[in-house]
Structure formats: structure tokens, C-alpha cells
Amino acid sequence: MVVAALLALLTLPAPILAAGSDTLAQVKARGVLRCGVSDGIAGFSQQDASGHWSGIDADFCRAVAAATLGDANRVAFVPLKTSARFPALRTGRIDLLARNTTWTLLREGTLAIQFAGVLFYDAQAFMVLTKSGVRTLASLKGAAVCVQRETTSESNLAGYSNANALDLKPLVLGSEAELQQAFIAGRCSAVTADTSLLATLRSRAPDGALSMTILTERISKQPQAPAVRGGDDGWLVIVRWVLFTLIAAEEVGVTRSNQAERIRNPLVARALVPDANVTTALGIEPGWTLRALQSAGNYGEMFERNLGTGSPLKIERGMNELYRRGGLMYAPPMQ
Numbered sequence: 001m002v003v004a005a006l007l008a009l010l011t012l013p014a015p016i017l018a019a020g021s022d023t024l025a026q027v028k029a030r031g032v033l034r035c036g037v038s039d040g041i042a043g044f045s046q047q048d049a050s051g052h053w054s055g056i057d058a059d060f061c062r063a064v065a066a067a068t069l070g071d072a073n074r075v076a077f078v079p080l081k082t083s084a085r086f087p088a089l090r091t092g093r094i095d096l097l098a099r100n101t102t103w104t105l106l107r108e109g110t111l112a113i114q115f116a117g118v119l120f121y122d123a124q125a126f127m128v129l130t131k132s133g134v135r136t137l138a139s140l141k142g143a144a145v146c147v148q149r150e151t152t153s154e155s156n157l158a159g160y161s162n163a164n165a166l167d168l169k170p171l172v173l174g175s176e177a178e179l180q181q182a183f184i185a186g187r188c189s190a191v192t193a194d195t196s197l198l199a200t201l202r203s204r205a206p207d208g209a210l211s212m213t214i215l216t217e218r219i220s221k222q223p224q225a226p227a228v229r230g231g232d233d234g235w236l237v238i239v240r241w242v243l244f245t246l247i248a249a250e251e252v253g254v255t256r257s258n259q260a261e262r263i264r265n266p267l268v269a270r271a272l273v274p275d276a277n278v279t280t281a282l283g284i285e286p287g288w289t290l291r292a293l294q295s296a297g298n299y300g301e302m303f304e305r306n307l308g309t310g311s312p313l314k315i316e317r318g319m320n321e322l323y324r325r326g327g328l329m330y331a332p333p334m335q
Helices: 002-010 022-030 056-069 082-090 105-110 152-163 176-184 195-203 233-251 266-272 276-282 288-296 299-306
Strands: 033-037 075-079 113-115 120-129 144-148 169-173 190-194 212-214 220-224 227-229
Touching: 022 033, 022 056, 022 233, 033 056, 033 082, 056 075, 056 233, 056 288, 056 299, 082 113, 082 227, 105 113, 120 152, 120 195, 144 152, 144 176, 152 169, 152 190, 152 220, 169 176, 176 190, 176 195, 190 195, 195 212, 227 233, 233 266, 233 276, 233 288, 233 299, 266 288
Parallel strands: 033 075, 144 169, 144 190
Antiparallel strands: 113 227, 120 190, 120 212, 120 220
16 A cells, blocks of 8 residues: 555656746747846856857856757846845846856845855865965965955855954955056055956956966855756756756766767766656757757756856866766766
8 A cells, every 4th residue: 555655656756847937938939038147257157249148157057948949049138236145136126147146045044045056166265476486375364355246255245254363354245356456556455255256357468378376275165156046946957957857967977069979878868858747847949958059059068168178267167077086076867
């Protein structure tokens, strides 16, 4: 009796999926995915003179649009300052937030948002002018440090300074542009932020990237993750599994260019093609995972193009390497 009851439960569609997704319905009706991005961080989301958005966050938005709407170009990018990102998501101004945002319990537990998974593992660091000779955090004792308002970097800076008796004096600024301007103008001895943002600022240095040095010490974990409104679990599942698809594709060696050939392998198909009943329950057209992959390439392709060797930032994969190569990137199985 007990075994029969359990088997019966396992054959039922998950309640989350059966409920459908209000956000997906709105996106479909509108015909456009509204994606919240930064107001200009190279490698993540940045608009060029012709209006084209590039970066790993922008590519992820396109992958979600391809999965849900069948067209990677049906994205309306909404540039947001740090202070505006969560209100924009909670009020429905955007459907998806993909904007250098750290996944924390405080945010997920109090802001009515949910994070879909880690798109980029980062850590908070400090950057100084190379000519200053500063190479350790201890050497910054008593110094002014530029930091961005309403970020985890601001609270981490205060906590680290107090714990290590460094008496660091925060100069709190409202945007990435203000952060760079103040640092270059000499208003602070160092700037602290996620390592990825520091690499972006360094790439724009007026005297060249070598004029700025990112110190080796790290003071926090900064897992950056796309986020959705809380309470729409169907939409969360879609966004989460678009991300996992891009990671899984790299795991099984599937790229944009070889997808059609590799997907004929049953083991590869099992890793990238979800059960038809799941797709029906989610309310999207079959082939959604492969459309996402075709739009952006696998995770490794996205990383190298925007952040790695194929980009001006030249950030090492590090923690963002696949788990079997010593990194943290890992996709759960679909089947």
C-alpha cells in the first residue's frame, strides 16, 4: 500500500509546474523579455555606440529569450543602477535581473526575490595604483577606500576593517563610473569591489591596465546570480535550467557549431534534452534548451568571449572552470 502510494505520487506532475508561470505568460503576451542589466560593466553588460549589448549577462538574457520566445533578439535590455535593481524586479518593471548581483540569504529572505544559480563566481578584492607600492591590505591601514553604495562590498569593507583594526575610511559612491573617477582623481588610496568589476575598471585605466594592481587578498565570496521575483516557481525553474543547460553543454563537449552533430549521441541528448512532460508542464515549446545553447554557446564559450582570453579583461577561469578541471561549475542531471 505504501509503495503503491509513493509510486502514484511520483507519476503526478510537480505542483510547481502544474501551476504554470505568470511571468512566462506576461513575457509571451508581450513578445519581449525585459532583462535588467548594469548601466555599463564591460564583460558583463555594456552597450556600444550602435546600441548593441554585449557581455556574459547580456548573453544569458538572450539565452532565456531564445528558450521562451524562440528568438534570442526578443530582449529589451533595461539598464539599472545598483539601487534600482531590486525595486525594478519586485515591481515587474523587469522579468529577469542579470546584473552582477551577489546571491545572499539576506536578499533572498527579505526582498521577495529568488536566485536561479551562479553565473559567475567572484570575490571581493582591492585595487591600488601600481606606482603606490602598496601590495598588501595591511599597508592600507588608515587609508580612504572607494566603495559603491548599496552593495555587499560596502558592508564587507566595514566588517573587514573592524575585524582587522585597519581603520579604513570608506568613500561611498553611487555608480561604477563615479568609483573610477574618484580613484583616478586620487580621492582614495584604493578601490574595493568584486574582482570582475576591478578588472573592468583596470581595463579602462587612462594610463593603461598595468598602471593599476589588484591585490591578491580576497575578503569575501561573491557568487553572482540571475534573479527572478519570488513566488513564481515555474519561471524560476525555466531560468535556472537555461543556466544549467549552458554548463551541461560544456561538460559534454557541445558547442554552438557542433550542436546538430553531437546531439545525435543518446548520452549527450540525455544531458541536454529535458523530458517532454516537463517541457509541457513548463508551458514552453519543445527544443528550448537547444535554442538557448544555440543563441549563446556553452558556458565556456560565453566566458571566453566576454571575460576570458577572447576579451580585453582576460580573467582566468579559476572558480568558474568546470568541476572536473578544478572549478565550481557543475550542472545537475536533467533526467
